[in-house]
Amino acid sequence: VSTWSNVPAGPPDPILGVTEAFKADKDPRKINLGVGAYRDGDGKPYVLNSVKKAEDFLRASNPDKEYLPITGLPEFTKNATKLAYGADSTPLNANAIAATQSISGTGALRIGGAFLARFYPHSKVIYLPVPSWGNHTPIFRDSGLEVRGYRYFDKKTVGLDFEAFFRGRGIAYYIVVDQNAPERSIVLLHACAHNPTGVDPTPAQWKEISNIVKEKKLFPFFDMAYQGFASGSTDRDALAVRLFVSEGHQVALSQSFAKNMGLYGERAGAFSLTTADAEEKARVESQLKIVIRPMYSNPPLHGARIANTILSRPELYGEWEAEVKGMADRIISMRERLYNELANTHKTPGEWGHIKSQIGMFSFTGLTAAQTKALAERAYIYMTADGRISMAGLNGKNIDYFAESVSRAVK
Numbered sequence: 001v002s003t004w005s006n007v008p009a010g011p012p013d014p015i016l017g018v019t020e021a022f023k024a025d026k027d028p029r030k031i032n033l034g035v036g037a038y039r040d041g042d043g044k045p046y047v048l049n050s051v052k053k054a055e056d057f058l059r060a061s062n063p064d065k066e067y068l069p070i071t072g073l074p075e076f077t078k079n080a081t082k083l084a085y086g087a088d089s090t091p092l093n094a095n096a097i098a099a100t101q102s103i104s105g106t107g108a109l110r111i112g113g114a115f116l117a118r119f120y121p122h123s124k125v126i127y128l129p130v131p132s133w134g135n136h137t138p139i140f141r142d143s144g145l146e147v148r149g150y151r152y153f154d155k156k157t158v159g160l161d162f163e164a165f166f167r168g169r170g171i172a173y174y175i176v177v178d179q180n181a182p183e184r185s186i187v188l189l190h191a192c193a194h195n196p197t198g199v200d201p202t203p204a205q206w207k208e209i210s211n212i213v214k215e216k217k218l219f220p221f222f223d224m225a226y227q228g229f230a231s232g233s234t235d236r237d238a239l240a241v242r243l244f245v246s247e248g249h250q251v252a253l254s255q256s257f258a259k260n261m262g263l264y265g266e267r268a269g270a271f272s273l274t275t276a277d278a279e280e281k282a283r284v285e286s287q288l289k290i291v292i293r294p295m296y297s298n299p300p301l302h303g304a305r306i307a308n309t310i311l312s313r314p315e316l317y318g319e320w321e322a323e324v325k326g327m328a329d330r331i332i333s334m335r336e337r338l339y340n341e342l343a344n345t346h347k348t349p350g351e352w353g354h355i356k357s358q359i360g361m362f363s364f365t366g367l368t369a370a371q372t373k374a375l376a377e378r379a380y381i382y383m384t385a386d387g388r389i390s391m392a393g394l395n396g397k398n399i400d401y402f403a404e405s406v407s408r409a410v411k
């Protein structure tokens, strides 16, 4: 009998499993709206020009393949934190941001989870929005934190849960009403372009959330996987993080360059913590190294080199910013068009305004699990069972077919 005869088959990943089903489908009309990877107007993966130029530049400089330090390429983490916190950030200029390169956003979250599990001096409970990106729960659970949820999304209005955010209670209300809620819990916030709902707080609501987080002494952990993708501006999308820092919060931050630089498989990201001063930063970084070393020793070179080249060379930076805006704008134009097709052309029953008002890569359509199943089986259209679609998977060639099929599934 085999040593592994007792290993049960696990379920497919709820997001990556959609891609597997899509790949197996032979129908030429098939559409994959599952995974959150940008596609150009022809439905093709998109390598940014700024990335190609950075690679040309790197090739010409003939770099070696030595190991990076445990916390990665120092110029990369410096430029990544500058991008997130802003060049005029007080902790940045005080040399008080502890940072490390990470295996993209997932790795940043995992390092952060492990660091907090080891050193956060208060409750080891992390509150995640419900719903959230499907990988958050296993990442933080496997990091050694206890995972709980706070209400974020109101199914009835397909929008931000106003009852949760307003009436003076907000996120903390749901933590407080949880009788067993520990003091000073950790709270995960999507910095922008909330996944899967596409619903972000307004600037005024962020201020409100900051007040609640402060009042309840929660520790904010920002996940910023889409900086630039929400509004087209990396500065505007960093508003929440910068507001919290300027309001005096100490924050944890996960950054990914998968989406905004299209570096998905290169795994370029960063994890950072704001600390009191340079001396504390040095202590924290020494412990980040001790967390990382037994996990993977040191991070991969190429993606960080590309991102750093773009971030540090003004001519590439400018081109990159324009490309980020181009991606965001194409998605926004697809939102307009899908809304018009569903609401006007096909007179699809229901309210579809949220398609236009939602932000970032995804739209939470409101389609039910049964409808998403019918779309896969009858129209070869694939999305996650919660009705989330990656807007970037739509283009001028498939959007009419998509809208017509959704309309039929709803009717």
Ligand code: PMP
Pocket: 036, 103, 104, 105, 106, 107, 133, 190, 195, 223, 225, 255, 256, 257, 258, 264, 269
């Ligand atoms: N956080 C959120 C909210 C995400 O949507 C994603 C990507 N789907 C990530 C983190 C991490 O992605 P990656 O590891 O590819 O950077």
